[in-house]
Amino acid sequence: MNIGIIGCGAIGSTLAKAAEEMKEVHEVYLFDKSHVCSRVLEEKFSKVKSILNFDELLEKSDFIIEAASQEAVKLFGERILKAKLDILIMSIGALVDDSLRESLEKVALENKCRIFLPTGALCGVDGLSSAAVEGITEVTLITTKPPSALEDAAYIKEKGIDLKNIEEPTIVFEGNAKEAVKLFPRNVNVAATVSLAGIGFEKTNVKIIADPDTNQNHHKIIAKGKFGTMSAEMNNVPFERNPKTSKIAAQSAIAAMKKIIGTYWVGA
Ligand SMILES: NC(=O)c1ccc[n+]([C@@H]2O[C@H](COP(=O)([O-])OP(=O)(O)OC[C@H]3O[C@@H](n4cnc5c(N)ncnc54)[C@H](O)[C@@H]3O)[C@@H](O)[C@H]2O)c1
DSSP states (O other): OEEEEEOOSHHHHHHHHHHHTOTTOOEEEEEOSSHHHHHHHHHHOSSEEEOOOHHHHHHHOSEEEEOSOHHHHHHHHHHHHHTTOEEEESOGGGGGSHHHHHHHHHHHHHTTOOEEOOOTTOSOHHHHHHHTTSOEEEEEEEEEEOGGGTTTOHHHHHTTOOGGGOOSOEEEEEEEHHHHHHHOGGGHHHHHHHHHHTTOTTTEEEEEEEOTTOSSEEEEEEEEETTEEEEEEEEEOEETTEEEEEHHHHHHHHHHHHHHHSSOOTTO
C-alpha cells in the first residue's frame, strides 16, 4: 500500500518514520506547503518521496493521512474523498464546523470512503463510543493544563484572568464543547473527539483548569448512562518536536495507521 501524508511537522514526520518500517507499506508520499521538510525526510528514508503537487499525491496514494492543520482539512478533505481515498484526520477540530463536517460525510458516502479519527491525546474513546450507542446521559471532559498553555486564549484576556499569579488549580472555563472550542482553540481536537464519539458538541460539558503545579496536559473523560459510568484519564507529556502537541497524539496516529493498514486491529 502507498501512504500519502499531508504535513510533515511533529506528527507527520513521526508517521513517515513509522510507515517506513511497516512491511505493509510500499511507498510514503509526503506533501507539505514547506517543501524543505518533505525533502529532508526523503533523503533520510528510502520509502519516502516528497511530492510538490497535490494532484500527484492523490494519484499515487492508496490512503491519505492529514497531519497538517484545520485549513488542510478544509482545502483537501473533499478532494481526497472524491478521489475515492479513505482519510485519517488528525486536525479533528476542523469538524466543529457543521457545514464542513456534513459535506465531508456526504462526499464520503457518495464515494464509499471512510473518514478515520484517531483517539489523539485521549484514552477512553473506545468506551465512550460503546456507551453512546444507547442511553448516554452525561459526558464531561476535564482538561487541566499549565497556565502557560492557556495564556494565548483571547477568552483569558477578555475575562481578565491573571494566569501568572495563580497559586492553585483554578477553573478558567465551564461550558459546552461548542463554546470551549471557540474560546480555547488549542483545546479543540480533544473536545471535538469527545463530542463526535459521544453526544455531540452542544451536550458535552467541558471544564478547563489552569494548574501552576503541572507541566503536562491532563484530560479526563467522565460519562454516565444506561451502560453505567466511565472515567478515563490521561497525563500527557509535550512532544519534544512541537510542545503544543502531546507525545501520545503522534503515537495515536501511528497506532491508527497500523490498525487501518496492518493485519490485526486490536480493540476494534
Ligand atoms: N487529534 C489530536 O488529538 C491532535 C493532537 C495534537 C495535534 N493535532 C493536530 O494535528 C495537526 C498536526 O500537528 P503537528 O504537531 O504535527 O503540527 P506541526 O505544526 O508540527 O506540523 C504541521 C505541518 O503541516 C504543514 N501544513 C499546515 N497546513 C498545511 C497545508 N494547508 N498544506 C500543506 N501543509 C500544511 C506545516 O507546514 C507543518 O510542516 C495539527 O492540526 C494539530 O492541531 C491533533
